[in-house]
Amino acid sequence: MTMYTLHMTRADFACWRDHARRLLAARVPPGDVLWQGEDSAGDLFVSSDTDLPPPSETPLALKLSRQDLRRLECASHYWPTPHQECRWALLYRVVWRLALGEGEALLAGDTDGAVIEQRVKAVNHEVHHIHAFLRFHQQPIKADDQHAPEFIAWFEPRHDVLEAAARHFIDRMGQHRWLIMTPGGAIICDGRQWHIERPEADIFNVQDYQALVEMKDDAEDLWLAYYASTFNPARLNEKTMVRSMPSRFWRHMPERVLMTGLISHARHGAQQLGQDSRLATRRGRTITLPGKS
């Protein structure tokens, strides 16, 4: 049996798509392909590369709907853990099965379809996380500085969500200049356009970011005041909070400093009332209707 090794020169969907087209045309079954890229180290027993066979006389080709294609691309943004299947191998098996007429291969009830579904979900979830839990810090900028970013953020995403984040934040931020740093790359926006910078050898790290950011900015105190006050201690429900906002994001959210205090305070006595305890001790004021006394 011949094994074919395919090198993912860039770890992106377009690169995989070119390979997959040629493989289908040559009718190479998924079991005969080894994908070599950043998430698969290759195989110990296959040392030499073999050229792909010439296109078969009955080549396979596949026309996918735009929606299905988008689904596959989304699944390709998933970063598998070391014991999970390489994303490119999974995707190729799915298109191979589709090309052979197994329409169920993309449906969530199928074995492969379920994995695709799970990955699409995980990626979309992470996109949502970066939209929600990323925090910008305002930088002190000299009036004549036209280039330095006004807002800087740090985020550690689990999957490849930089593009989705870039498109989202450029819509939100108007003409502001901003910078989002992640371990795998940075998004830089000059107020009109964005681009992603992916460092080759050394990656960004959190120290670089911390050196850049004046950690405390003045809106932060206001935010903390708001967060504590909008919390209703009579409805304490930590479980839902942690489920909806996984703790791995807390490190870079200013409100992290309040959580423990609010929870323990609510547990010890404040449970009955919803009112912020800072207000309970303050002098109140009842109102008399005009014309009555």
Place this chain on the structure above:
Amino acid sequence: MELTDKLIVLADAAKYDASCASSGAPKRSSKGQKGLGATNGNGICHSFTPDGRCVALLKILMTNFCLYDCQYCINRRSSNVPRARFSVDEIVRLTLDFYRRNLISGLFLSSGIIRSNDYTMEALVRVARTLRVEHQFRGYIHLKTIPDASPDLIRQAGLYADRLSVNIELPTSQSLTRLAPEKSDTTIRHAMSTIRDGLEEATAEPRAPRFSPGGQSTQMIVGADDTDDHTILGNVQSLYGDYRLKRVYYSAFSPIPESPSSVPLIAPPLLREHRLYQADFLIRGYGFRADELLTGPGNLSLDIDPKLAWALNHRELFPIDLDRADMYMIARVPGIGITSARRIDMLRRERRIRYSDLTRLGCSMKKLSPFITTQDYRPRQAGLERQALLAQMQTSTPAQMALL
């Protein structure tokens, strides 16, 4: 008073409004433009407080001075709470500062009634107008509507807001008369129909001015009076039908400091609120009627969810064959949601359904297993009586009793 102090007072005063949704707005973008903010229809929860509730918007009152004396409300005029009032500029500054840092997706502004209804409503509209026109803010704005405000002011509010809401406050008009003497069911419903008419005009005529594209919602306080879930769901069903409401929010009554004797001193179980949301969802999304979920007076069961309760009461309809049943019936099986039902339907066009497919679809196997058949599965519990099956399905673990 310092801005921080005001914020503490006026966020505390606003937190009894359950909604913090930022969804339903049209697509807007500030890419490369002056101004700030975007919406795309999806809501974003930027944080969660330890009560498990989402923080999507800056939810504050403009002021908690109030001429009304609604018994269930912490801001009633006879309540001894610190009072404060924001200026327009302060609200604008807070909204924009928080927005730029990605702490919120917009503003949810409400207010106590000061001077007159129209005066108050006008002040709310002024905040929204300043944000939209002066600062070109394209984020989300939710305005609470003062029920007695003039229809003209409500129309103006619809021009700037993504969502308008009028609180129905209590489940029945009798309770409203008793606990909120200054409010009336008639004027509340009148305001809701003004908003509904605005929504209908805006959709009917393509060139009509923009009007609250995220629709309208309302909130009902549960447990401040003794209305049962049967009445609540019946009323809610007609609210949805009459006023094109996007959502009804249920807010379990939170006891307040110096509580008047007309309202209870203890909160209803939060689970009751949860069950009402589940029932509400079944009415909106699954085509259940209120009288199917609760056939007679009483409350929803706290130990099982309303869909399971319904299925247990209709054993004669089950088990259903997933290869043959109508989509509509599949979605009524406990443990199978609308999305899964749709996926089952797509899959069965390719091949017959197997039991293991359902695990992959993420259905709740424990709940659905007595109610379905597939080519390779038949429920063992088919012969079980309702009570025996119920005992099997109950998930509640024994809880220690309260000391007092």
